[in-house]
Amino acid sequence: MMRLRLHLNSLIVRLLLACIGVLCLLTGALGTYFYHSVRLAQEHRIETVLSGRAAYFARLVSEMYPLEELKERPLLVARMLGAERDVLAFRHSSGDPVIEVNPDRLPLPPVLDAERPLIRQTVTTDGVEVYWASVRTRALTTNDTIDVLVGHPMSEERAMLATFRDRFFMATLAGVAMAAAIAFCLLKRGLQPVHQMATRAAEVHPGQLHVRLDVKTAPSELRALAAAFNAMLDRLADGYQRLSQFSADLAHEIRTPLGILIGQTQVTLVQPRSPEEYRAILESNLEEFESLNRLSENMLFLARADEGRQQVERSTIDLDRELGKILDYFEGLALERDMAFSLEASGTASASADLFRRAIGNLIVNAIRHGREGTTIRIRADASEGQATVHVINAVDDLSSVQLHRLFDRFYQADQARSGNSASHGLGLAIVDAIMRLHGGSAEVSCPQAGEIRFRLVFPG
Amino acid sequence: MAILIIEDDPKTGDYLRKGLRECGYSVDLARTGTDGVHMAMQQSYDLVVLDVMLPGMDGWEVIHRIRERGDMPVVFLSARDDVSDRIRGLRLGADDYLVKPFSFVELELRIRTILRRGIVRESDVFEAADLRLDVLRRKVTRDGVEIALTNKEFMLLHLLMKRQGEVLSRTQIASEVWDMNFDSDTNVVDVAVKRLRAKIDGPFQQKLISTIRSVGYSLSA
Structure with a gap:
């Protein structure tokens, strides 16, 4: 069972099975179609032959030979019939046969009452289909009503059909097997690039992360x-x-x-x-x-x-009030460097109050530590369309040595000289970034103009 | 004041016992939850310091048993600071909750707060030496001379005078004056105290505000 499931998981096996299925379906449909066509053609031919033959014998008995004469020369009749197993009978309307050529002793169908040759089918006890045609006429000289009945057992035709069917079946099997073999080879070859990719991918490990797949030559x-x-x-x-x-x-x-x-x-x-x-x-x-x-x-x-284990318990935060409180807290620290705050805030944010404070606090501390002495730190916050944005903008002396995109990296300290006594170990902004990720928001930094740095926090609603 | 410490870590238990004894408490130490519950049944303590992660009977079970006995205040110590744990602890009736590694000073301050709960002096006028703080008129004078203080400076001085003689940690000060509960890496409190000191103590011979290094500040005459 396990093995089978394993095989079914193979792409080649699946494609092959699909191919074989389609092939079988198609050839099966074709075979059935041809089988029925041939069968119909056979039946049609026999019907034509039988009705012609019935008409011929009817004319024979009504216009050329009196019935008595024919009765005496059954061999002639048989020869005229030509076929070995076919049945020919002349019957009175009462049902008594006058002449009967019936090598296989097939039971005759009952008498018919019709002017035109009528075709009907019977099936013998052996399961052989017999086609019949009959014509009613009047015998020469005696003027008796005579039914001419001709029959043809379909045994030969059916045997031929059976042979045809068997051969077709065998040919289909062989064809499908061959097609499957060819398809297998082609698929195996076609999937070669996958193997190559797998081999290449297997080379990747922690010490060897530079290995890359060849995109250009890949199919x-x-x-x-x-x-x-x-x-x-x-x-x-x-x-x-x-x-x-x-x-x-x-x-x-x-x-x-x-x-x-x-x-x-x-x-x-x-x-x-x-x-x-x-x-x-x-x-x-x-x-x-x-x-x-x-x-x-x-x-x-x-x-x-x-x-992602840290849970964020959001509450609605009034931006102006909360930011005011935070700035109040850091005011003394800013005064130490002769800096001031300017706050413009409106609206609310949906965030964890603790984490909000920590993120903003870290940004403010960052601005106080690295901003230019004697300048104003601007804090702008607003909320629209369900998301709150907080900007912290401050003047800096020189940004040339700062790699902006690395500011949120852990332990990245743009100001190497002062890193020694940094109380946050260069983790402050990384924590801001982490807090924003926890809120499903974002932290960005940009340099809108020379000598100015702007941090932007987006809290989604 | 009798305190029972239930703590399985030998070093932690020893230094807690030593530290609290030196602070003037009579201290018993239990190394397992079972012992702790047994001791709490034998004798009545004013406060229990309980480690949550104990082998055998854990802290949750212990607090449950102790609560059956009577209403001893319990301070939880835990190595995990999951919010859910904290809430569970407080719901089970812990009076305070400290996350390891905690500062001993912080623990001592909190114990003192719990034991003195309700007897914080509320008054309209506080005095220390020649310093006088009038809460209703928002007026501070020293040696009869009025000193102008900012709002936060006034609140800070009010706190220090209200808890005269007590050592207040930076965390306590930040939370009472600025309503900021986060553990900041900054020296905001130090800066504020420095400014206040310049106004209150600066021109005077007798210094009222003293720094207890690595612990906090206190005001005493």
């Missing part, structure tokens, strides 16, 4: 598949590259504070110190631990967002 039907496969490999390679970069960055982010902790502790333990010194070291260590803790929490958040 047109497989070109789309090959192209899609290549595109998939491109995405995987890109994702894989990011992932390995991510792991490397993560290791680096962890290694730095660990190095400090280990080194600091080792130095401390070399000689006895005052309680104040121990206290200072412990406090410094605590700061590093807290930083590591934040890192792990952010990593966990991102991992959960990637898995």
Whole structure:
């Protein structure tokens, strides 16, 4: 059973089965058609022959020979009949046969009452069909009413048909088998490119993501598949590259504070110190631990967002009120860099309040940290057609070193010099991106004009 | 004040017991849920610190049994911060819920909040040394001289004076003053306290606001 299912899964087997099915159906239909044509032709011919023969004998008995004479020369009649198994009978209208040539002793049909030659069929007990024609006439000299009855058993014709049918059947079988064999070879050859693709695809593994299928030489039907496969490999390679970069960055982010902790502790333990010194070291260590803790929490958040396990409990957020509250919170921080906020917001957004705050908060912190000192950070928000858009726009000194499309990448820090003491480890914008993905929305960054950077968050309704 | 800790991890249990004892509580430690329930039946505690993930009888079962006994406040500790877990914990009657790894200071502050719940001083006028805060008239004076504060600065000072002598964590301050519950990586609170300090303590000899490093801030005369 398993094997059969396995075979049915093969493309070649399926196509072959379909081919054979179609062939059988077609030849079967053709055979049936020809069989019936031949059969009809035979019947038609016999009917013509029989009615002609009946008319001939009727004339013979009514115009040429008196019945008595014919009776005495049955051989003549038989010879005139020609055929070996055919039946000829002259009957009185009462049903008594006058002359009967009937080599197979076939039962005669009952008397008919008609002027024209009438054809009818009977079937013997052996299953042989017999065709009959009869003509009523008046005998020469005696002027008696005579029925001329001629019959023809169809045994020979049927035998011929049977032979024809059998031969046709055999020929069909042979033909189908041959066609199937040829089709198999052709299919096998035709599907060769699929095997080649499979062999090529088998070469792909994590260390070897550069392998690509040859789209140009692929047959047109497989070109789309090959192209899609290549595109998939491109995405995987890109994702894989990011992932390995991510792991490397993560290791680096962890290694730095660990190095400090280990080194600091080792130095401390070399000689006895005052309680104040121990206290200072412990406090410094605590700061590093807290930083590591934040890192792990952010990593966990991102991992959960990637898995899609994080649930988003949406509520309706009044954009003006909520953004006002967030800006209130960060006002002091902005003042430190002599920056101010300008807010224009209306409408509502459907989002998780916590995540909304976190996303906006990260953008604001980003703007305060990297914006130009003494400028205004503009926040614009509106809602239309069910989706809410939030813009955060701020002035920056120099964007030349920033790769905009990489800003949302984890651990990407455009400002390398300041990355050392960045509290968010370069994960802030990655978290914004993750939050937007959780909401089914999007986070984009653009540079509308020189010296200005604009973040755009879209929350779908 | 007697506290029962039910925690299976040896190191966590030990440092919790040590830390809370040093804070002046009398502390018992149970390593399994069964022991914990047994101890809670024998003696009445003012508060139970309970780890959710326990071998054998888990935290959910333990809180159920303890609730049958009486109305001891329970603080949940959990390594999982699924929202559903948090809701389940609070529904089962946990008075607070902390996700591991949590800061000990945060735990201590929350325990103190629970034990002192309801006795937070509400008053119209607060005083510390020569500093005076009038809630109704929104007026702050020190040594008789009026000090102009922004709205948030006033709220921050109000909080610190209301909880005079208590250490407040940055998270607590952010949540009470700005209604912001998210754990921010920023030093917003530090910046705000710095500004407030410049106005309140700056020109004066006696400094009222003190920083407890890595923990938070407190105001005391």
